[in-house]
Amino acid sequence: MPEEPLIVLRGVNKHFGRLHVLKDIELTVGRGEVVVVIGPSGSGKSTLCRAINRLEPVESGTITVDGQPLPAEGRALAKLRADVGMVFQSFNLFAHRTVLDNVMLAPLKVRRHGKAEAERKARELLDRVGLTAQADKLPAQLSGGQQQRVAIARALAMDPKAMLFDEPTSALDPEMINEVLEVMQQLAEEGMTMVVVTHEMGFARSAADRVVFMADGEIIEDRVPEDFFTDPRTDRARDFLSKILHH
Amino acid sequence: MNVLTDNFSLYGKGLWGTVQLTLLAGALALAVGVLIAGFRVSPVKALRVFGTAWVTVLRNTPLTLLFFAVLLGLPRFGVVLPFMVFAVLALGAYTSAFICEAVRAGINTVPLGQGEAARSLGMTFTQTLSLVVLPQAARSVIPPIGSTLIALAKNSAIAGSFSVTELLGTYKPLNERGYGIVWTFVWIAVGYLIVTLTLAGVFGLLERKLGVAR
Numbered sequence A: 001m002p003e004e005p006l007i008v009l010r011g012v013n014k015h016f017g018r019l020h021v022l023k024d025i026e027l028t029v030g031r032g033e034v035v036v037v038i039g040p041s042g043s044g045k046s047t048l049c050r051a052i053n054r055l056e057p058v059e060s061g062t063i064t065v066d067g068q069p070l071p072a073e074g075r076a077l078a079k080l081r082a083d084v085g086m087v088f089q090s091f092n093l094f095a096h097r098t099v100l101d102n103v104m105l106a107p108l109k110v111r112r113h114g115k116a117e118a119e120r121k122a123r124e125l126l127d128r129v130g131l132t133a134q135a136d137k138l139p140a141q142l143s144g145g146q147q148q149r150v151a152i153a154r155a156l157a158m159d160p161k162a163m164l165f166d167e168p169t170s171a172l173d174p175e176m177i178n179e180v181l182e183v184m185q186q187l188a189e190e191g192m193t194m195v196v197v198t199h200e201m202g203f204a205r206s207a208a209d210r211v212v213f214m215a216d217g218e219i220i221e222d223r224v225p226e227d228f229f230t231d232p233r234t235d236r237a238r239d240f241l242s243k244i245l246h247h
Numbered sequence B: 001m002n003v004l005t006d007n008f009s010l011y012g013k014g015l016w017g018t019v020q021l022t023l024l025a026g027a028l029a030l031a032v033g034v035l036i037a038g039f040r041v042s043p044v045k046a047l048r049v050f051g052t053a054w055v056t057v058l059r060n061t062p063l064t065l066l067f068f069a070v071l072l073g074l075p076r077f078g079v080v081l082p083f084m085v086f087a088v089l090a091l092g093a094y095t096s097a098f099i100c101e102a103v104r105a106g107i108n109t110v111p112l113g114q115g116e117a118a119r120s121l122g123m124t125f126t127q128t129l130s131l132v133v134l135p136q137a138a139r140s141v142i143p144p145i146g147s148t149l150i151a152l153a154k155n156s157a158i159a160g161s162f163s164v165t166e167l168l169g170t171y172k173p174l175n176e177r178g179y180g181i182v183w184t185f186v187w188i189a190v191g192y193l194i195v196t197l198t199l200a201g202v203f204g205l206l207e208r209k210l211g212v213a214r
């Protein structure tokens, strides 16, 4: 008997005006599983990712995280979000706070940890992402790759059950992509449950348990990475892969 | 020239009245204005509607009419207070609508991603606003709030017509004592300048201080 999956989406639908961005989405993410979501621009990957912590509310279907259906806006939702880390394409570090404060803020205010404990943990995480020396700087003084690693540390400081990544390396200069992917790779190896929207095929091959391919708001393939890359079933996926793999 | 030196205590009392009205109504307006701005961006529809109604009504009512409404209206509900308090309520409520809109404009200058990151970490709406969004909005909100408070200092003159001691109202007794109208008003104007230039100075300082903080 397998364990209950951590994230389950059933029959999820979402429109932006007349645009149907999520069409009857079915997705299950097991504990410790790493699912990479790929697909053409506008296919609904970000919306899917953001729906999981209700940054985008959906119209129909159910989304459960750790057995609990997503609550409506309010304290219960905040509590659930505290357990699901999110990393954004544009980092979104708190611009008015130092790197250390960015990592400590939510543990202090949301988890109500003591200052000493929050700081010890924050420094430990910054050390882990290789940014001990930057603790007292403001985010704007850091490179993109450094900012994104702080953002990952900030999310990890909440001890999340799962992490959502929406194109975490897309805003980065090429030489900074690897430093972020390495941190993510390590997280994956440690057994973190992850949903990762990315076009980094190397990461998908080496870290993902499954690849989900989206097009026009639908999940049209949900496969083991090796199978998906060597033998895509749909023309849409084959077409997409040929564009991103040999340009 | 002797209109000032002869009536120093009268001028002083008037100036102090204006300063009190400005400070008390300003504090009230700031507190209420920030709160209503929070209402206007809240996820709760009822609060948004209330916030919009508050601003629409107060911003579009002539201040004198609002004074009448407060002075004549509240006693009908059994609320009897000193004129000074009525004046602070009327001025504070009126000014809060402008503060609210300045704060809301400031909130809109903060990138959406900041609030999303805060919420994704489990912060409540109030925490997101007070810990992440408002501190970043502060810098762009300082200059319009300064202007609004300067307008408040000048608007407080209306209270003089409602039996509250304030600077402009001093012209009446001075006039009765036979002093020339020109010098009377010159010294009143100087009094207002003292208040408004002080405000401008304080807010200029605040702006510079927040300016270097990042």
Ligand SMILES: Nc1ncnc2c1ncn2[C@@H]1O[C@H](COP(=O)(O)OP(=O)(O)OP(=O)(O)O)[C@@H](O)[C@H]1O
Residues within 6 Å of the ligand: A016, A017, A019, A021, A039, A040, A041, A042, A043, A044, A045, A046, A047, A048
């Ligand atoms: N807030 C919004 N309001 C209206 N339309 C939106 C909104 N957000 C996204 N959309 C539209 O919904 C569709 C799906 O958007 P989404 O951001 O999920 O796509 P994506 O797969 O992440 O694309 P990309 O690779 O460009 O990030 C797009 O057509 C987009 O224009």
Ligand SMILES: [Mg+2]
Residues within 6 Å of the ligand: A045, A046, A047, A166, A167
């Ligand atoms: Mg996207």
